[in-house]
Amino acid sequence: MTRDQLEHVLRAAARIVEVHDLVVIGSQAVLASYPHWQLPREATRSVEADVAVDAELARLDVAIDETELADRIDGAIGEGSRFHQTHGTTPKASRPPPPCCHQDGGTGWSR
Amino acid sequence: MVVEAVDAGALLRGMRAEAGLSQRALAARSGTSGATVAAYESGAKEPRLSTLARLAAGAEMRVELRVLPAGRGARMRGRRERRSLALAAATAAAVEHDFAAAARLAAENLDRASVVVGDNAARRWIDEWRRVLKRGPKAVRAALLDPSERGHDLRQMAPFAGLLSDEERTAALAAADAFDAMLATP
Incomplete structure (x- = not known):
């Protein structure tokens, strides 16, 4: 996945849930810091971007079910969908994982 | 490169592709024949572990085996x-x-x-x-x-x-x- 493709996935996901701030988790998050041409080719291998809706970050009503929003994204443009077929890329949506302190220091995401 | 299944042929094919070698080139570097490499890759013959290690060395790689808990839930x-x-x-x-x-x-x-x-x-x-x-x-x-x-x-x-x-x-x-x-x- 290139940065353009990630942006396209995010725009599509944002339209579905009507949320403009999404969280990219996992390996594809590196594309936010570096364009794909500055990264090793392995970094563009994945066709899936792990995406989450964080109600607090997106300043949504916290009563909104983040899992339900993620399911809406998955249902509409997730794995095996027409979107996936047409563009070759797809989001894999989930609720945001709880942040934790990584054992080697810094902040990470627990699974 | 990690291959999960116990399939020496798939392992060899992947290894050789990663090294960018033909069957004949890998065979020459490993002291065997191209026909033998082809037989291993197709599954017609099963290489011994020591042979697999020698073929990996020919591709400038090494073989690492691990035994892990089985089960569909893994x-x-x-x-x-x-x-x-x-x-x-x-x-x-x-x-x-x-x-x-x-x-x-x-x-x-x-x-x-x-x-x-x-x-x-x-x-x-x-x-x-x-x-x-x-x-x-x-x-x-x-x-x-x-x-x-x-x-x-x-x-x-x-x-x-x-x-x-x-x-x-x-x-x-x-x-x-x-x-x-x-x-x-x-």
Whole structure:
């Protein structure tokens, strides 16, 4: 996945849930810091971007079910969908994982 | 390179592709013949572990074996994986229902993916799917539902996007969620 493709996935996901701030988790998050041409080719291998809706970050009503929003994204443009077929890329949506302190220091995401 | 299945042929093919060597070149570097390498890769012959290590050394690699706990649940960590497997099961059913149509769609998707995909490892998965498709619907089912790490990677490159209708995808995802709910019920 290139940065353009990630942006396209995010725009599509944002339209579905009507949320403009999404969280990219996992390996594809590196594309936010570096364009794909500055990264090793392995970094563009994945066709899936792990995406989450964080109600607090997106300043949504916290009563909104983040899992339900993620399911809406998955249902509409997730794995095996027409979107996936047409563009070759797809989001894999989930609720945001709880942040934790990584054992080697810094902040990470627990699974 | 990590190969989950106990399949020396697949391991050798992947290893050789990664090293960018022909069968003959690998054979020359490993003190064997091209015909023997071909026989190992096709599964006609099974290499001894020491032979495998020598072939890996010829490709400037080493073999690392690990014995891990078995069980279908090994890879099924989490809801997302279960949802993905539910979609894979529905896809497998659709493939078996009309293999010719599914194979046509898969071929188109693989052609498109081979243009888009950037690196050799992803191309190898594309080639692997082409081989699986040639073996027919049962092989496709086995590949789609393979619970190993290799199956997980293969599913990521599965060429069946667009095969299921929105309704079929929704139903498969709902079934996975119902299973989750059942697991959560004391």
